[in-house]
Structures are given as C-alpha cells and as structure tokens.
Amino acid sequence: MTADLTSLLAGARIMPVLTVPDAATAAPLAEALATGGVRCAEVTFRTPDAEQALKAMTAHGGLTVGAGTVLTPEQAERAVSAGARFVVSPGFDAEVIARCRELGVPMVPGIATATELMRALGSGLHKVKLFPAEQLGGTGMLKALAAPFPQARFVPTGGIGPAHLTGYLSHPAVLAVGGSWMASAGHLERGDYDGIRRLTAEAVERSTP
Ligand code: 3PG
Numbered sequence: 001m002t003a004d005l006t007s008l009l010a011g012a013r014i015m016p017v018l019t020v021p022d023a024a025t026a027a028p029l030a031e032a033l034a035t036g037g038v039r040c041a042e043v044t045f046r047t048p049d050a051e052q053a054l055k056a057m058t059a060h061g062g063l064t065v066g067a068g069t070v071l072t073p074e075q076a077e078r079a080v081s082a083g084a085r086f087v088v089s090p091g092f093d094a095e096v097i098a099r100c101r102e103l104g105v106p107m108v109p110g111i112a113t114a115t116e117l118m119r120a121l122g123s124g125l126h127k128v129k130l131f132p133a134e135q136l137g138g139t140g141m142l143k144a145l146a147a148p149f150p151q152a153r154f155v156p157t158g159g160i161g162p163a164h165l166t167g168y169l170s171h172p173a174v175l176a177v178g179g180s181w182m183a184s185a186g187h188l189e190r191g192d193y194d195g196i197r198r199l200t201a202e203a204v205e206r207s208t209p
Pocket of ligand 1: 069
C-alpha cells in the first residue's frame with residue numbers, strides 16, 4: 001500500500017528543493033539541513049548525479065528524502081530505486097502517476113490551473129504542488145484555487161522566499177511550502193553549509209506556530 005504524504009512529512013511544513021551538483025555535496029548538505037531543523041527534502045532530477053545525490057542524502061538518515069522534477073515513468077523508477085520516499089513533478093502526467101502507484105510511492109503532481117487540479121483530484125491525488133506559486137499570483141491564487149476544492153491540499157513552490165512563508169502557511173489548505181532559497185545554487189557552489197543551516201533554521205522557526 002502506498003504511504004501517505006502527510007504521514008511521511010510528519011508535520012514538517014518546509015520542503016527544501018535541492019539541485020545537488022554532485023554526490024559529494026550531498027552529505028554535508030543533508031547535515032546542514034537536518035541541523036537547521038527540516039525533516040524532509042526534495043532532490044531534483046536536474047543533474048547527472050541526481051540519483052547518487054539522492055542515495056547519499058537518504059544515507060544521512062536524518063531526512064525523509066523524495067525526488068523532484070520527475071518528468072517520466074522511467075525517472076520515477078530510478079528515483080525509487082535510489083531511495084526516494086515520495087515523487088514530485090512540476091506538472092500533471094498520468095503515466096508518471098500510474099508508475100508511482102505501481103511502485104507504491106506517494107506522488108505529488110504540479111498544477112497551475114483549476115483544470116489541472118480537477119485532473120489530479122480525478123486521479124485520486126488530493127495533495128498537489130502549486131507551481132510556480134509566486135509567478136501564478138502567490139497567496140491570492142492559492143486562496144482562489146482552494147475555495148472551490150476544499151478537499152485539496154497544496155505545497156506551493158516556485159519563487160518563494162522567507163518573506164512569503166507566513167502568508168502561505170497560514171492558509172488551512174497548505175500542507176507545506178517548498179523552495180530552493182535555503183540551499184541555492186550559489187550556496188552549494190560556495191560550499192556555504194553554514195549559510196544553508198542558518199536559512200533553514202530561520203524557515204523552520206517561521207513555520208512553527
Ligand atoms: C521546483 O522545482 O520546485 C522549483 O524550481 C523550486 O522553485 P524555486 O527555485 O523558485 O524555489
């Protein structure tokens with residue numbers, strides 16, 4: 001049986017979205033995130049080393065690690081083999097959803113319109129990534145979209161920074177907020193793990209009622 005995303009997140013409300021350049025970065029990154037207080041992370045399939053990075057992040061043991069930017073059923077398989085506990089996509093793809101169901105892993109499709117949300121709900125998926133949240137209109141878009149679909153839960157992601165957190169998290173339909181601001185490409189290039197830990201701790205602090 002497929003695990004439920006809500007129980008996997010166990011109350012965690014911040015989802016760092018990570019584009020990890022190589023596997024060597026993964027261990028100190030996982031340590032910085034865990035020390036900063038997050039409990040989950042999404043490793044995007046955007047780099048050649050994404051699978052190795054996902055494995056290494058999982059091996060840390062302190063985080064529930066999922067795969068992001070999963071665009072094909074084949075990537076979903078590779079992600080699950082590498083240890084992904086959940087799969088996230090920027091859009092809605094019925095084949096990716098079907099493969100994740102076969103693999104028994106929770107899948108969070110990206111949606112940007114009411115029609116896409118209706119497709120997700122029709123496929124039995126009630127937890128969706130609102131993407132790209134800020135570019136779509138931020139909390140105004142979230143409120144408008146949530147109103148006719150009280151059964152939907154959202155993980156707004158895209159263009160979000162610390163200043164937006166409270167606005168999103170105060171909406172009852174928001175499960176968690178995702179973003180790359182805590183561990184940006186710049187931080188990772190510089191090896192600025194202390195900066196990553198600090199921004200993570202700040203986000204966790206803002207997300208705690
Ligand atoms: C994603 O794949 O979820 C996004 O690239 C994250 O968006 P952000 O980089 O604007 O936070």
